[in-house]
Amino acid sequence: MCNYYLAVDIGASSGRHIIGWVQDHVMKVREIYRFSNGMESVNGRLCWNTDRLFEEITAGMRECKKQGIIPRTMGIDTWAVDYVLLDKQGRRLGESVGYRDGRTKGMDTRVYGIISPEDLYARTGIQRQTFNTIYQLMADRCQQGKRLEQADGLLMIPDYFHYLLTGKKRQEYTNATTTQLVDARTGTWDEELIGMLGYPKHLFGALSMPGTVVGSLRGEIRRQVGFDCKVVLPATHDTASAVMAVPSNQEHVLYISSGTWSLMGTERPYADCGPESRGANFTNEGGYEHRYRYLKNIMGLWMIQSVKKEWEAEGERYSFGEICERASRERIASIVDCNDSCFLAPDSMCRAVADFCNAGGQQVPRTRWEMAAVIYNSLAACYGACVKELEQLTGISYDRIHIVGGGANADYLNRLTANATGRTVYAGPAEATAIGNLAAQMIKGGEYASLADARESIFRSFEIKTYHSKNNH
Numbered sequence: 001m002c003n004y005y006l007a008v009d010i011g012a013s014s015g016r017h018i019i020g021w022v023q024d025h026v027m028k029v030r031e032i033y034r035f036s037n038g039m040e041s042v043n044g045r046l047c048w049n050t051d052r053l054f055e056e057i058t059a060g061m062r063e064c065k066k067q068g069i070i071p072r073t074m075g076i077d078t079w080a081v082d083y084v085l086l087d088k089q090g091r092r093l094g095e096s097v098g099y100r101d102g103r104t105k106g107m108d109t110r111v112y113g114i115i116s117p118e119d120l121y122a123r124t125g126i127q128r129q130t131f132n133t134i135y136q137l138m139a140d141r142c143q144q145g146k147r148l149e150q151a152d153g154l155l156m157i158p159d160y161f162h163y164l165l166t167g168k169k170r171q172e173y174t175n176a177t178t179t180q181l182v183d184a185r186t187g188t189w190d191e192e193l194i195g196m197l198g199y200p201k202h203l204f205g206a207l208s209m210p211g212t213v214v215g216s217l218r219g220e221i222r223r224q225v226g227f228d229c230k231v232v233l234p235a236t237h238d239t240a241s242a243v244m245a246v247p248s249n250q251e252h253v254l255y256i257s258s259g260t261w262s263l264m265g266t267e268r269p270y271a272d273c274g275p276e277s278r279g280a281n282f283t284n285e286g287g288y289e290h291r292y293r294y295l296k297n298i299m300g301l302w303m304i305q306s307v308k309k310e311w312e313a314e315g316e317r318y319s320f321g322e323i324c325e326r327a328s329r330e331r332i333a334s335i336v337d338c339n340d341s342c343f344l345a346p347d348s349m350c351r352a353v354a355d356f357c358n359a360g361g362q363q364v365p366r367t368r369w370e371m372a373a374v375i376y377n378s379l380a381a382c383y384g385a386c387v388k389e390l391e392q393l394t395g396i397s398y399d400r401i402h403i404v405g406g407g408a409n410a411d412y413l414n415r416l417t418a419n420a421t422g423r424t425v426y427a428g429p430a431e432a433t434a435i436g437n438l439a440a441q442m443i444k445g446g447e448y449a450s451l452a453d454a455r456e457s458i459f460r461s462f463e464i465k466t467y468h469s470k471n472n473h
């Protein structure tokens, strides 16, 4: 008899319930339930529909019961930086505004009036992104009257869902670091910084590490889903979970966690909060066992998701596989800077890409497939530049790149990446985030002795495709 574990992995574009178990030291997984996700406009703000997402979470749990698979433990991971405020009764206070909403415009200037960007980076090691929680909280303070002062609790999105499941409020460490309010050295909230910014201190409690037991399901949830189980914290930031599933125990490994975003970097035992890292806008996000994810956010497959959606609105529906394959036949050479802020939340991604090409005197894509080819080639070019920066900053030469996440399925992009970086690319597993989520639970459950043990098992359990570069570095 094997033990089942349930990972609920909710990305910015889709969520899924994945059941995992270990047999003869091999990890097996099975998808039980899948649902879509995306920000929705509420009163002119881009928000997450947390009520619907929670309904999807319990619907997937009911499906587990229906299939006769009762997990021993479960855990939820999601994207980072966004949060829910709670009132004194523990109810959600207002909407959970999504990171692509424009409310943080100008909030960085306000924060820098209180603390310089240099000092902020030296303390937290987190890259500057206009949507980090630190700036969102400033927007809350400046634009939402007394909402922040009235709040009795602040939970990041997965913490909020764990709370709805168990009634227990926990603030998980890996996701907390993306707020840009955690001290990179101590791994605890930077209370002095929080005080300087005037954020209510009672919102920031003790941080809990992945592997912590949150508790059992509340009675109401037990009745709804038809079973009880323990909720165990995974690395609740999806990127932290994905990196746990990078299938290698080599000392120096480069990875790209490729989904809505492309997170490219390496795992390190310490944070580098120095001026060179700040200048290159690398981040030091907190990872499992206080490892650090030294990486850069690259706009990622959001660009492809966006053009796909636009084409669908025009009545043309294509799968990601089809888009990728058709793009591979094109020869257009135009390249855009994927990290330009014009691609963060444009009204039309197609127009934003075309305008960028036009402004630089490059060929403007004329067809859908040329548009997709420009995006894939631009992402690969960005990865190529990022490898160089990483090698310069770390002083280490890397010979391989592991691509994990849904983007590992993008065959054409993998080939372009191998050529643009001059490195061998290993693509897979595609469900790395859910697998990393499961790994944290399975280590807690005694199935694996350590993260190294889990990674070795993941390497043997899932298909990993190899792409050799035509341009050796």
Ligand SMILES: Nc1ncnc2c1ncn2[C@@H]1O[C@H](COP(=O)(O)OP(=O)(O)OP(=O)(O)O)[C@@H](O)[C@H]1O
Binding pocket: 010, 011, 012, 013, 014, 015, 079, 238, 258, 259, 260, 261, 301, 302, 304, 305, 320, 321, 322, 324, 405, 406, 407, 408, 409, 410, 411, 433
């Ligand atoms: N068969 C495929 N061919 C090409 N690309 C693919 C394929 N399958 C998935 N992708 C790419 O992977 C991306 C989805 O990644 P993933 O499923 O990890 O998304 P997500 O979980 O919603 O995002 P995230 O967790 O990063 O926010 C898609 O946007 C798509 O571009």
Ligand SMILES: C[C@H](O)[C@H](O)[C@@H](O)C(=O)CO
Binding pocket: 011, 012, 078, 079, 080, 081, 099, 237, 238, 239, 259, 260, 261, 263, 297
């Ligand atoms: C804003 C993004 O959510 C975040 O930076 C990224 O790490 C992520 O969570 C991708 O899923």
